[in-house]
Amino acid sequence: MTTAATHREDGYAPQHVVFVTWKAGNAPAFEAAKRLGHHVTLIRSLRMEQSQNIDFESSPYAKYVDRVHVLQDATDIEALRRRIHAVHAERPVDGFVATVDALVVPVAVIAEEIGVPFTDARAAEAAKQKDRCRDVLAAAGLDSTRHAVVTGFDEAAAFAARTGYPVVVKPARGSGSEGAHVVADPGELRAVLAAAPAAGAYRTGILVEEYLSGRFVSAEIGLAHGRFLRLAVSERSTWDRHEALETGTTIPAGITPAEHDRVMEYAEAVVGAMGLRLGIFHVEIMLGTDGRPRLIELNPRIMGSCLPNLFRLAGGGDIFDLLVRIHLDERIERGPTEFTRYATVRWFGAVDAVPRPRQVPDLGWAAAEYGADLHALTVRFPDGDTIPPCRGNLGNFGEVQVVHADRATSIRIAEDIVRRTAELLGMEVTR
Incomplete structure (x- = not known):
């Protein structure tokens, strides 16, 4: 469906922005692009949509898309290349937006081929290959985390003997905490690696890393025309029984102004050393007890899930508006x-x-009790007769969003709602 474009008052003419696939949390970017007056094209990936149980046709944001192209699998770079070249021939592309990990690099490669500004392809590839990312940053003097790509238990155990337990085992390339483990001893290490060949996440290699301790935070930073934009530092929570599993986020983080600046300076140095060039980036960092930031993971894309919405709820504004403007190569003040x-x-x-x-139990009690503090509470069970154990972000079936003027109260309400929902469900949940 086509919606009439608006004319901007800031001197920028309407342009053609192409989104390559989507997920529910970043669908508001379509609205942002249309509100800015642009022609919006979406290249869908049915395989990704089906894996996330999302339906474009029923999305309220479908009305903000002018033209839709459907691929079975947009990660097939040859199929994606043919489609983008056809789109570009029909109406020249001015900017791309790709917010899904698996598509940042393919889109970056094709954008360079047709001369459209985007995140640097080689830098994005290096960022996603975690061991390569650490090697680049080590050469720049920014990362000293010991790590190794291993083929099996003997090599991993030798690494752990040098660094000491616990160690982190994760896919050399991946996202969403899938396949990641904090391993406490040789027995657990052997069990994790024995299961690795059956886990598709490890097909690009097994990475073993030194365990980092401290406060888990993430920096959200933009980069346009060589200028960094400090957007947010958020604090992350993890499940104490499987520390690699994230259970939530609060924006902004409850850290001091000095710690905030230290985290942002480090994130900027990381992005600069990698040469990512353009975009909004999600940099996961461990802020040590000594105040020193250490890299956990660099993601060459905007923060995922509902976090852009949390940014807005906390008073940060519309980050999707900013995302579209950056990828159209505008100068941002x-x-x-x-x-x-x-x-x-x-x-x-x-x-x-x-x-x-x-069935999902009645959740109306939460809104009645917490009122405007509760922004959203959703429970969606996966298909099938059994709910599998959650060991990665894709295994969650519930989400609660809370906003409050007081940090401790915001966190307490969210955790109380999770606890009481679990009691209603009669099951133990990750929290």
Whole structure:
């Protein structure tokens, strides 16, 4: 469906922006692009949509897309290349937006081929290959985390003997905490690696890393025309029984101004050393007890899930508006974000495999009790008779979003709602 474009008052003419696939959390970017007056094209990937149980036809954001092209699998770079070249021939592309990990590099490669500004392809590839990313940053003097790509238990055990337990085992390339483990001893290491060949996430290699301790935060930073835009530092929570599993986020983080600046300076140095060139980036960092930032992971894309919405709820504004403008290579004038509230999300899934409940319980009590503090509470069970144990972000079936002027209260309400929802469900959940 086509919606009439608006004319901008800032001197920028309407342009053609192409989104390559989508997920529910970043669908508001279509609206942002249309509100800015642009022609919006979407290249869908049915395989990705089906894996996330999302339906474009029923999305309220479908009305903001002018033209839709459908691919079975947009990660097939040859199929994607043919489609983008055809789109570009029909109406020249001015900018691309890709917010899904698996598509940033293919889009970057094709954007360079047709001369459209985008994140640097070689830098994005290096960022996604975690061991390569650490090697580049080590050469720049920014990362000293010991790591190794291993083929099996003997090599991993030798690494752990040098660094000491615990160690982190994760796919050399991946996202969403899938396949990641904090391993406490040789027995657990042997069990994790024995299961690795059956885990598709490890097809690009097994990475073993030194364990980092401290406060887990992430920096969200933009980069346009060589200028960094400091957007947010958020704090992350993890499940104590499987530390690699994230259970939630609060924006902004409860850290001091000095710590905030230290995290942002480090994130800027990381992105600069990698040469990512253009975009909004999600940099996961461990802020040590000594105040020193250490890299956990660099993602060459905007923060995922509902986090852009948390950014807005906390008073940061529309980050999708900014995302579209950056990828259309505009010059952005923007100071550091000044938040007015704390927005918290908590995700939860089943601790152990359990029978799938017949229906979702009535959740109206939460809105009645918490009122405007509660922004959203959703429970969606996966298909099938059994809910599998949650060990990665894709295993969550529940989410609660809370916004409050007080940080501790925002977190407490979110955690109380998760606890009470679990009691209603009669099952133990990750939290």
